[in-house]
Amino acid sequence: MSGPQPLPRVSAIPPYVPGKPPVARAGLTTYKLSSNENPYPPLPGVIEAAHAAVAEMNRYPDMGSAALYAELAARLGCPEEELAVATGSVALIFHLLTAFCSEGDEVVHAWRSFEAYPIAVAASGATGVPVPVTTGADGGRHDLDAMAAAVTDRTKVVLLCTPNNPTGPALTHTDVERFLAQVPPHVLVVVDEAYREFVRMADPVDGAALRRRHENVVLFRTFSKAYGLAGLRVGYAVAAPSVVAAVRAVSTPFGVSSIAQAAAIASLRAEDELLERVATLVAERDRMLAGIRAAGWTVPEAQGNFVWFDLGETTGPFTAAAGDAGLSVRPFAGEGVRVTVAEPAATDRLVELLARVSLR
Ligand SMILES: *Cc1c(COP(=O)(O)O)cnc(C)c1O
Numbered sequence: 001m002s003g004p005q006p007l008p009r010v011s012a013i014p015p016y017v018p019g020k021p022p023v024a025r026a027g028l029t030t031y032k033l034s035s036n037e038n039p040y041p042p043l044p045g046v047i048e049a050a051h052a053a054v055a056e057m058n059r060y061p062d063m064g065s066a067a068l069y070a071e072l073a074a075r076l077g078c079p080e081e082e083l084a085v086a087t088g089s090v091a092l093i094f095h096l097l098t099a100f101c102s103e104g105d106e107v108v109h110a111w112r113s114f115e116a117y118p119i120a121v122a123a124s125g126a127t128g129v130p131v132p133v134t135t136g137a138d139g140g141r142h143d144l145d146a147m148a149a150a151v152t153d154r155t156k157v158v159l160l161c162t163p164n165n166p167t168g169p170a171l172t173h174t175d176v177e178r179f180l181a182q183v184p185p186h187v188l189v190v191v192d193e194a195y196r197e198f199v200r201m202a203d204p205v206d207g208a209a210l211r212r213r214h215e216n217v218v219l220f221r222t223f224s225k226a227y228g229l230a231g232l233r234v235g236y237a238v239a240a241p242s243v244v245a246a247v248r249a250v251s252t253p254f255g256v257s258s259i260a261q262a263a264a265i266a267s268l269r270a271e272d273e274l275l276e277r278v279a280t281l282v283a284e285r286d287r288m289l290a291g292i293r294a295a296g297w298t299v300p301e302a303q304g305n306f307v308w309f310d311l312g313e314t315t316g317p318f319t320a321a322a323g324d325a326g327l328s329v330r331p332f333a334g335e336g337v338r339v340t341v342a343e344p345a346a347t348d349r350l351v352e353l354l355a356r357v358s359l360r
Pocket of ligand 1: 036091165192194221222
């Protein structure tokens with residue numbers, strides 16, 4: 001071994017497993033239910049804005065994303081110094097951990113939760129402290145008492161994912177306030193709100209209120225899910241100015257493309273129409289849950305645009321059976337399967353599959 005060698009911690013980074021596209025089946029329409037994407041195509045106005053930006057792709061984007069910051073600040077009613085845009089909220093996780101963590105520091109997060117967390121933690125050199133989500137009929141929830149107990153002198157960041165990807169339940173505002181009261185103020189508490197627009201529950205997390213009350217709260221939001229811009233890579237953080245400055249300092253210069261900036265602004269301006277689509281997806285989620293339960297299956301509360309099947313050892317066979325039915329789902333080997341809420345015909349296909357397989 002005489003060639004260049006990466007850091008040992010880099011070689012140990014777990015791979016990110018992306019959701020697969022469906023395999024074509026003769027005579028069968030197939031559906032991609034493996035990446036929590038929005039099934040709707042972009043709105044015409046958003047495509048037009050992106051096209052206009054494409055015509056100027058010989059130029060660098062506005063490095064300061066000024067127009068996008070102005071649009072976000074006006075909408076959220078906060079100063080631009082409290083906002084950091086980046087190439088998706090996955091990038092924000094990396095930026096935040098790069099800015100705040102190094103070897104010996106600890107990052108507490110629920111597990112199973114978002115797959116990118118352990119990758120970003122390992123890349124920063126910090127040590128991940130995964131705290132198991134609850135199990136049983138009402139499972140898949142953050143165990144906030146155990147997470148608070150896992151905070152030590154070395155903890156720099158806690159990552160809360162609500163609704164939790166891939167298991168589905170969301171935290172209440174009261175849950176998060178109680179948690180924050182148990183965590184020292186120098187520990188950053190990230191509230192990853194990637195699916196906030198899909199939440200329909202009593203006492204939902206009010207991120208803006210948390211941010212106003214706690215200097216250590218960081219909100220992560222994305223245009224990838226409810227706004228349907230997954231392919232363009234844009235998200236933002238809301239945090240105290242000092243935290244935002246640190247995140248911006250380590251961000252890749254010119255990261256957010258001019259096309260992404262334009263599409264994000266156009267999406268914010270078309271928010272009403274986009275949120276109507278979200279409401280349709282939420283109704284579809286409820287229809288899917290009713291179908292799942294009518295077929296005799298038990299799944300955790302689903303507050304995002306996806307449903308979790310806690311399948312354990314039958315994860316592989318279930319994934320294969322779904323594939324045969326033209327549905328690409330997201331398996332987590334030995335643990336379970338996450339299925340995205342998408343087209344009604346895909347829901348029907350899933351429910352039909354559930355009625356005929358017995359893999360529990
Ligand atoms: C999809 C997702 C994101 C958003 O990722 P982007 O990089 O913005 O596309 C962030 N957090 C969670 C939990 C997600 O599921």
